[in-house]
Amino acid sequence: MxxxxxxxxxxxxxMVLNALLALSLYLPLMAGQLSLASPGFFALGGYIAAIMxxxxxxxxxxxxxxxxxxxxxxxxxxxSGVLALIVxxxxxxxxxxxxxxxxxxxxxxxxxLSLTLEITGGAVGIFGIPQPFGTPxxxxxxxxPLLIVAALAIWRLERVRVGRAFNAIRADELAAGAMGINTxxxxxxxxxxxxxxxxxxxxxxxxxxxxxxxxxxxxxxGVAYLTYVLIGGSRTVVGPIVGGLALTALPEVLRSLGGESxxxxxxxxLNSGQSIIYxxxxxxxxxxxxxxxxxxxxxxxxxxxRASNDQ
Amino acid sequence: xxxxxLVAPPDRQAGVDFSQILQNILNGLSIGSxxxxxxxxxxxxxxxxxxxxxxxxxxxxxxxYFTYALTGQRFGFNGLLSxxxxxxxxxxxxAMLGGATLAGLVSVLVERVAFRPLRQRNADRLLxxxxxxxxxxxxxxxxxxxxxxxxxxxxxNPFGLSKPAINFGSVERPIPVRxxxxxxxxxxxxxxxxxxxxxxxxxxxxxxxxxxxxxxTARLLGINTKRLIVLTFFVSGFLAxxxxxxxxxSQSITGPYFGITFGLKGLGVIVLGGLGNVSxxxxxxxxxxxxxxxxxxxFVQYKEAVAFAILFLILLxxxxxxxxxxxxxxx
Numbered sequence: 001m002x003x004x005x006x007x008x009x010x011x012x013x014x015m016v017l018n019a020l021l022a023l024s025l026y027l028p029l030m031a032g033q034l035s036l037a038s039p040g041f042f043a044l045g046g047y048i049a050a051i052m053x054x055x056x057x058x059x060x061x062x063x064x065x066x067x068x069x070x071x072x073x074x075x076x077x078x079x080s081g082v083l084a085l086i087v088x089x090x091x092x093x094x095x096x097x098x099x100x101x102x103x104x105x106x107x108x109x110x111x112x113l114s115l116t117l118e119i120t121g122g123a124v125g126i127f128g129i130p131q132p133f134g135t136p137x138x139x140x141x142x143x144x145p146l147l148i149v150a151a152l153a154i155w156r157l158e159r160v161r162v163g164r165a166f167n168a169i170r171a172d173e174l175a176a177g178a179m180g181i182n183t184x185x186x187x188x189x190x191x192x193x194x195x196x197x198x199x200x201x202x203x204x205x206x207x208x209x210x211x212x213x214x215x216x217x218x219x220x221x222g223v224a225y226l227t228y229v230l231i232g233g234s235r236t237v238v239g240p241i242v243g244g245l246a247l248t249a250l251p252e253v254l255r256s257l258g259g260e261s262x263x264x265x266x267x268x269x270l271n272s273g274q275s276i277i278y279x280x281x282x283x284x285x286x287x288x289x290x291x292x293x294x295x296x297x298x299x300x301x302x303x304x305x306r307a308s309n310d311q
Numbered sequence: 312x313x314x315x316x317l318v319a320p321p322d323r324q325a326g327v328d329f330s331q332i333l334q335n336i337l338n339g340l341s342i343g344s345x346x347x348x349x350x351x352x353x354x355x356x357x358x359x360x361x362x363x364x365x366x367x368x369x370x371x372x373x374x375x376y377f378t379y380a381l382t383g384q385r386f387g388f389n390g391l392l393s394x395x396x397x398x399x400x401x402x403x404x405x406a407m408l409g410g411a412t413l414a415g416l417v418s419v420l421v422e423r424v425a426f427r428p429l430r431q432r433n434a435d436r437l438l439x440x441x442x443x444x445x446x447x448x449x450x451x452x453x454x455x456x457x458x459x460x461x462x463x464x465x466x467x468n469p470f471g472l473s474k475p476a477i478n479f480g481s482v483e484r485p486i487p488v489r490x491x492x493x494x495x496x497x498x499x500x501x502x503x504x505x506x507x508x509x510x511x512x513x514x515x516x517x518x519x520x521x522x523x524x525x526x527x528t529a530r531l532l533g534i535n536t537k538r539l540i541v542l543t544f545f546v547s548g549f550l551a552x553x554x555x556x557x558x559x560x561s562q563s564i565t566g567p568y569f570g571i572t573f574g575l576k577g578l579g580v581i582v583l584g585g586l587g588n589v590s591x592x593x594x595x596x597x598x599x600x601x602x603x604x605x606x607x608x609x610f611v612q613y614k615e616a617v618a619f620a621i622l623f624l625i626l627l628x629x630x631x632x633x634x635x636x637x638x639x640x641x642x
Contacts, residue, residue, distance in 0.1 A: 034437045090627045097363060097586075100440060101578050102626050105619035108575055112616040219575065223444050230441060265391060268456075275452040282445025286438045287428045 009137035011252060013208060016143040019244030020201045022228035023150050026240040027194035028099075029229060030154075030163070031187050032170030036222035037087065037103035038198040040110040043217025044083065045076035045202025050126040050212040051119060064130035064207070069142065072203045080199030084192040092187040095173060099191070107219060114214040125213025129206055142204050147241070150197060154237045166190055227278050230285050233292030242294055250274065330486045333479060335604040341492035341561075343600020344499030349554035349573070350580035350592040351506065352418075352547035358523040358587035359543055362436055365443040366421045367551050368574015369450035370414050374552020375559035375569060376454060378403075378410030379463050389459025403469040403560075411552035418548020419541055421446050426544075447571070454567040464563040470494050495557045502553065503593060506546075510589065519543065523587070572615070579618035583625050585635025594633060 005012070021038060028035040049072045053059075057068050091102035114120040121127075133139055157163040165186045168176040177183045206212045225244075232243020251274045258267040269276075285292065349371060356364045383400025386392050401409060425442040468475075472490045480486035510516035521529040522539050530536045555570060580599050584591025599618050606614045625632065 032437075034440065090623075094626065094630050096436070097440065098626055098630060100437075101363075101582060102623060104575055104578060105622040108572070108619045109616050109623075112613060112619075116612040219571065220448075223448055226441065226444070268391070273452070273456055276449055276456065279445045279448030279450075279452065282448065283425055283442050286425075286434070286442040286445065287432070290434060290438055 005137055006135075008252075009135055010208070011249065013136055013139045013143055015245045015248040016140065016147050017201055017205055017208070018225075018228060018248040019241045020143070020147055020150060021198060021225045022232065022240035022244035023147075023154060023237070024194045024198035024201065025222075025225045026229050026234065026237070027154065027197065028187075028191045029234055030158070030170065031166040031190035032173065033092070033187055033191060034097075034100045035103045035191055035194065036100060036219065036226065037084075037106050037191075038194060038225050039217035039219070039221040040103070040107040041080040041084065041195040041198035042202040042205070042221070043107075043110055043114060043214075044080055045073075045199035046206035046212045046216055047114065047120055047126070047202075048072055048076045048079060048199075049203040049206040050129050053130050053207070054126060054128060059130055063134065064132040066132050066142075069132055069203065069207065073200045076199040076203045077196045080195045081192055084195030085188065088188045088191040088195075089184075092191060093184055099187075103222075104219065107217060107222060110217055111214050114217075121213065123214065125211060125215075127211050129210050129212065131207060131210065136208065139204065139208050146200065146204070151237055151241060158237065162186065162189065223282075224278065227282050230292055231281050233294035235291045235296050236294055236299055238299065239292045239294040243292070247278070250277070330480050330484050334486050334488060336601065337479065337488045337496075338492060339601035339604030340597065341488075341496040341600070342603065343597035344496050344503070345554050345557050345596075346577065346580050346600050347593040347596030348499050348502050348550045350577045350584070350596050351503075351589065352550040352554075353577055353581045354584070354587055354589055354592040355519075355543050355547050357581065358589065359519070359526065359540060360426065360430070360439075361587070362426070362439045363443070363578070363581075364421070364426075364544075364547070365440060365574070366418075366425065366446040366450060367547065367577065368570040368572075369447040370418050370421070370548045370570070371551040371555040371558075371573060372454060372564075372567065372570035373417055373450060373555070374410050374414035374548075375555035375564045376410075376458065376463070377413045377552065378406045378556040378559070379465065379564065381406035381409045382466060382469075384463070384466070386458045387461045387463075389461060390455070390457050392457045393459070403465070403471075407553065407556045407560075410556055411549045414552025414555070415545040415547075415549035417450075418544045418551065421548070422541060422544040447574075451567045451571065460566045462563050462565045463559075465560050469560050489561075491561050495561055498553075498557060502550070506550075515539075515542070576618040579622035581632075582622050582630075583632060585632025588632060588634045591632050591634035598633075 021042065024038045024041075025035065049069075052072050052075065053064060053068065059065065059068075087102060087106050088099075091099050115123055133141070158167070165176070165181045168179065168181055169183055169186055173183055202216075205216070209216075224247075228243035228247050229240045230243070231247060232241065233239020254270045254274060254277070258270040262270075289295075349367075352370075353363060353367055356362065356367075380386075380397055381399070381401045382403060383397050385394060385396040388394055421443070425446045426439055429439050429442060470491065472494065474490055476487040477490050477493060478485045478487050510519060518529070518534045518539055519542075521532065521534060522536055526536055551570075554573075558573065559569070576599070580595040581587075581592050582595075583598060584593070584595030599621060602621065603614050603617050606617060
């Protein structure tokens with residue numbers, strides 16, 4: 001068992017962190033807003049962690065104190081939140097596709113800036129980010145509580161007034177506005193919450209990876225998070241979590257499927273063709289199961305069967 | 312008192328600035344014309360279906376690779392098709408048109424796979440966006456799987472030009488512009504002209520305008536909308552493929568992700584012109600091309616961000632775009 005955790009320790013941490021990133025994209029989607037901005041805020045959080053830990057806090061030897069990581073998370077949350085308001089308010093006054101376009105512009109601008117600015121280390125990036133834990137698996141102490149808190153908070157959010165307003169906007173924005181819901185306010189709120197989550201995850205990610213550069217927050221990364229949400233399910237909080245966990249593990253599973261008995265092209269495909277499989281899954285899921293694999297109906301069905309088994 | 316002695320002779324000062332400005336304008340028009348034909352592909356699809364085809368950038372990349380294959384050049388050693396080449400070697404212009412045609416056919420396939428099933432199910436429009444993103448991911452990675460991630464260059468001097476650069480200035484004050492930029496500008500202008508004529512002067516073009524105005528009404532009036540949608544996707548893919556080859560000829564094909572950034576910049580172009588507005592896409596292409604050409608040399612690393620900054624500003628100031636109409640959404 002300990003062998004298993006040693007081999008797959010970092011994979012397990014990345015599974016949890018990617019589930020969190022999926023949630024960061026799920027939040028704006030709760031209010032019907034397609035945002036690809038998560039990688040931008042994620043990159044910002046990572047840079048905050050990288051710069052603070054290598055240039056501001058000087059830790060000579062030993063493990064990097066967790067308290068500093070928490071300060072970095074707080075800073076990343078603040079910065080992401082403020083930036084999300086700046087990006088979100090102008091683009092969310094509009095309906096439809098405009099937010100997706102604005103967020104694409106945003107991540108591309110972030111990418112160009114991180115490639116050119118001096119403080120982000122240019123194309124090389126920032127190296128030697130200190131580690132608070134000795135093993136990759138140790139990061140579960142940060143990632144797992146974060147996932148549990150985020151999941152519970154979103155689960156609760158869906159059951160209070162604000163969450164219901166999100167839902168109403170997703171169902172029909174004009175009707176929601178006519179019912180007296182301040183649509184722009186709620187859309188900006190959903191977008192900002194997602195941005196804050198992505199920024200916080202960026203901090204943890206930067207420490208896990210030990211290095212941070214402009215390749216971390218790209219358009220392609222945004223498409224990957226979107227895949228997690230869509231395949232997992234975009235209508236319940238469980239969906240993105242399952243999608244993030246499962247699709248992060250998928251490449252490893254595919255790789256283990258390969259072997260001597262298979263032809264070389266198939267082995268190559270199982271090793272390097274994961275993105276083709278992702279893309280195919282996106283196309284198939286939008287057509288055949290637009291709500292994803294975990295739908296509200298499925299959850300209700302499970303609950304009912306469990307209830308009847310208990311009796 | 313005459314203060315003229317303190318400043319440089321006026322004609323010389325103006326001359327220096329002028330040559331730089333002229334050179335920027337010519338370069339800007341050249342790249343702008345490629346933006347324009349590329350963005351027209353986005354806009355044609357948007358005008359009839361109201362959706363953005365995110366696979367457009369990937370089709371642009373494919374067009375460049377198709378042209379490369381049709382000129383009979385060999386692929387590299389990474390990927391499934393390592394070290395293979397077509398038995399034929401077409402002249403560059405023919406290969407370019409062939410590559411664009413193949414790109415058009417791929418675009419028709421994209422419509423069949425990513426858009427038609429969703430349209431038939433009357434699905435949310437955001438889902439079409441997502442599904443075209445999925446197709447883009449497939450195409451880009453398929454290219455990488457087949458021919459590897461390395462960059463490819465067309466044969467040098469593909470258009471068989473006699474001089475690498477043409478001097479627009481005088482002998483003392485040269486204003487050199489690469490002749491390939493001028494060819495690109497000329498090709499793009501011919502395409503733009505043909506397309507404008509086709510849209511405004513032919514029955515098919517009128518039918519297209521009718522469908523863009525209102526798909527259901529156009530169908531009730533007896534227009535075969537299904538066929539028109541397929542045709543639009545073909546034209547859109549053709550334009551993307553052509554743009555891909557032109558950009559590839561001016562620099563090189565930088566790998567499977569060649570078209571992604573270009574495709575994202577194209578979004579800036581269509582938003583600037585007004586979503587779904589054909590003349591707007593052309594205007595937007597030239598404006599962004601010129602804006603990029605006028606980025607001063609000391610800020611050249613920010614050039615890539617210009618289109619996105621413009622996109623953001625336009626959403627802030629005038630979301631309907633330069634030539635767009637404000638749309639009142641009705642329930």
